[in-house]
Amino acid sequence: MTTPAPKSMDAIMALCKRRGFIYQASEIYGGINGFWDYGPLGAQMKKNLRDAWWQDMILSPCWGRKGPGGQRVHCVPLETCIIQHPKVWEASGHIAGFNDPMVDDKETKQRFRADQLSGLFPEPSIHSSLEQIRPQCTVIASTVGEAIELLSADKSLRKAAGVRAIGQSFPDAGVIEADFGTGMARWNVALVPMSLLRDHARDVPSPYTGKKGSLTEPRQFSLMFFTYTGAVLDEDNKVYLRPETAQGIFVQFKNVVDTSRVKVPFGIGNTGRSFRNEITPRNFTFRSREFEQAELEFFCHPSESQDWYAFWRDFRMDWWKAIGLAGDNLILREHEKDELSHYSIGTSDVEYRFPFTSPGFGELEGIAHRGCFDLTQHQQHSGVKQDYFDQERGDPLPNGSRKGERYLPHVIEPAAGLDRGALALICEGYTRDESRPSPEFLKLHPRIAPIKAAVFPLVNKDGMPEVAEKLHADLSRRFGHLGFIETDPKQSIGKRYARMDEAGCPFCFTIDGDTLTGQTVTLRDRDTGQQQRIAIDQAPAMLGEKLQR
């Protein structure tokens, strides 16, 4: 299978700017790395995407599709704060996980994670205590097996490390035979302890050059944004901006259960901004430091969790297809076992082939089976029970009811990136067709398009503008809550069509001479340029029907 040539990202970015979809944040001050703003059309488009998610996930979940047990899917919304108690992030593991200590090699200017450095250590002798043992050489590898494999396979790596020859290796024992110029000897392979890197960085050889003295001490890189509550800048007042919306849901799980008559299985949805201090913001809005998520946490009985996982994975894929990403550029990718988070039983990504990832793919949404990891963590850290009493489970009682069962629900998490979704829809919709009068246009799904329709008088005279004005007012009343309804009497009709094509407006109504005599208008389709003539009083119903699809 051949991959079609990727669309020009430069052209897409130029269109986004030109038509007011996406601007660089703080542009007049030179911009700020990793932040982007949405212009008028972009803001409306993203709202449409968010509304579509809300509609299909919360208000009418899964288009009415039944769950694995044949039951109706039930979800409720929640809106939680960007700033939560700092302990939320301790419990979730983000504070630890987001603060990987890194080591730089000052000579080569390269950087690696301090906990991913392995070394070849001499066997301890009676003359040296364990604290004095220094690695003879190092390689970047987080496991003993990986280190041995790298040394065995990579000749240039051996050269950098000063290894002249490799003998036998015993991965299970963590031992390898190597000759550093003093004859073949046995070496213990082990992770370089953090304490050694911290206190004796100068004694640790660089994994890049084999030379000692060029490594820095491990340094913290905070991937979470923080600020202070209250006016006093005191470490005790330090709080974090959330890196995901999900934790807000978990910490309110009990409240939702206790106050909203929900029964497991059910979902809680939450959309909103999250913040990650990305090391390398890149690729337009794809990896932004401030971004918007649409996350659902679906709580279910552990025994049903696998079925719900498959259910949500499939539905989410179908959903992206339904709003305009149908085709080879969209895939569902099941994570390999070694790719999974420590707590996850299964994860799938919905991925899109962006022009800048092609022929590879970039993640739009992750659907994760999180087990009961989060509720367990919060139960432990907060001391507040998070278990659920299910009255419909357990042994039958004589009176016909059930004894009930107490358990920590398992969680399926479909977590979508709205900015990435919007970007994918723009990339997918961006089309150049030189055979058209307006070669450049944006094929946005009617549900997502920020401009829903335009009404044009063919010429700006003979009473046509007045008729257009009236139809515009009518359509605005009925559909204005979904997006813009435009009208424009100026300039040539071709130019006005072209403008709408470029902005992704799917439908144009045109008032012409026949409207005045026969009460009909033409309805032009953006993608084909084809027109059909309909009665003017049918226009609202016709548009309503087309916007539903």
Added chain:
RNA sequence: GCGGGCGUAACUCAGUGGUAGAGUGACAGCCUUCCAAGCUGUACGUCAGGGGUUCGAAUCCCCUCGCCCGCUCCA
């Protein structure tokens, strides 16, 4: 974080030491009965920012910021 490329009007770009330009777009008017048509006119620039060299800098030098690409990273 490293390496490379780039930054001039809303967009695409020309301008390599001597008065900041073109096309497109936008806006106004005329014209116009279906696809960026035509005519007339108007507005639009901290030449990414700062510093330096020079009589004079968009142009040469230094620093910073931003964007793109390749590494790296992506809990």
